[in-house]
Amino acid sequence: MDTKSSPSATAEASHPVSDAALDTARLARALGREDLAAMLLAARGRLARPETVLVVIGEFKKGKSSLINGILGRDLCPVDDDIATARLVLVRHGAPEQVIVRNPDGTELARSPDLAGLARLATEAPSGGDPMEHAYLEVCAENAFLAHGVILVDTPGVGGGLSSATKPSRSATSMRPTG
Secondary structure: OOOOOOHHHHHHOOOHHHHHHHHHHHHHHHOOOHHHHHHHHHHHHHHHOOOEEEEEOOEOOOOHHHHHHHHHOOOOOOOOOOOOOOOOEEEEEOOOOEEEEEOOOOOEEEEEOOOOOHHHHHHOOOOOOOOOOOOEEEEEEOOOOHHHOEEEEEOOOEOOOOHHHHHHHHHHHHOOOOO
């Protein structure tokens, strides 16, 4: 079974832990614990995901993008003394190398066939009314580390009293990578 092209098929396949999560979610729902049922179903979905997602979260301008670049062994995420990452940036293995702009639900808004525009897209602060205001970036890059099923997520900074700017970082763990 090709789990990369059909992650939902894996979730539906018989697996003892997945089956137990589903049975427990049904029980929780029957007992009026919709919150617990939702958490169990989300955990079941994570079991089916073939990737490992590593989210780098920290304060503004504290080296999150530099850390990801160090892990990758190349300068991919923009690093600058004066500007900061303003959008979630998911970095996954893929060819051809490209940048895909996605809505939070995963639908594609735009695609750049090279990585040249990544710095501008990642560092432009979203503004109200912008159709890409809540968008995130998915970067496909050829890399041996990422080829093992790892997705790295670079986030805007948190803290410093900029609560509206920290929303993307707080939501990073709920993003649903496509692929």
